[in-house]
Amino acid sequence: MSDRAPDPRALDLMAWCRQAGSLQGQWPLGTLERLAAGLAAVPASAAVAFAAQGRLVPVAGGEPEIWLHLQAHAEVSLQCQRCLQPMVERLEVDRRFRFVRSEEEAERLDEASEDDVLALPPRLDLRALVEDELILALPLVPRHAQCPQPLPVPQDGALDEASAPHPFAALAGLRGRAKGGA
Numbered sequence: 001m002s003d004r005a006p007d008p009r010a011l012d013l014m015a016w017c018r019q020a021g022s023l024q025g026q027w028p029l030g031t032l033e034r035l036a037a038g039l040a041a042v043p044a045s046a047a048v049a050f051a052a053q054g055r056l057v058p059v060a061g062g063e064p065e066i067w068l069h070l071q072a073h074a075e076v077s078l079q080c081q082r083c084l085q086p087m088v089e090r091l092e093v094d095r096r097f098r099f100v101r102s103e104e105e106a107e108r109l110d111e112a113s114e115d116d117v118l119a120l121p122p123r124l125d126l127r128a129l130v131e132d133e134l135i136l137a138l139p140l141v142p143r144h145a146q147c148p149q150p151l152p153v154p155q156d157g158a159l160d161e162a163s164a165p166h167p168f169a170a171l172a173g174l175r176g177r178a179k180g181g182a
Contacts (some may be wrong), residue, residue: 022053027130028046029043030046048074070095091137
């Protein structure tokens with residue numbers, strides 16, 4: 001066996017877990033293209049830090065279970081949906097995954113378990129898994145706890161209700177004619 005660190009883009013998960021493997025590092029945020037596409041900006045210095053630990057858990061009378069503990073974090077730039085200004089959000093991932101031999105077994109166990117159960121791939125792309133989990137950690141509606149500036153109010157009278165036509169004015173006119181014609 002070589003002393004070379006395993007490739008996180010093509011990880012032999014079973015062999016790595018047998019050795020109670022551990023990986024940590026970081027990737028430039030811009031290289032996670034699906035995540036970066038949904039952000040307001042991606043500074044060149046922005047990075048995603050990750051740590052992963054694998055292990056086999058013995059099971060009485062059966063094969064050991066394959067487990068992966070994944071942690072990742074990144075600070076991303078989003079657009080506040082309230083004030084439309086940029087904001088920074090810290091994304092945190094701390095998940096445990098159990099890997100099983102087939103998709104069918106994963107589906108069956110995932111329904112009955114609180115743990116995330118996935119089918120064991122021939123090679124695991126750890127970076128893609130980290131990216132998936134960070135995308136899932138994005139807020140549905142990003143917004144500041146308190147916006148730094150209130151939204152500007154139009155000064156040209158666009159909100160002047162007195163000058164706006166009343167939506168039922170035409171109906172009132174018709175009703176008046178109906179009463180007068182009857």
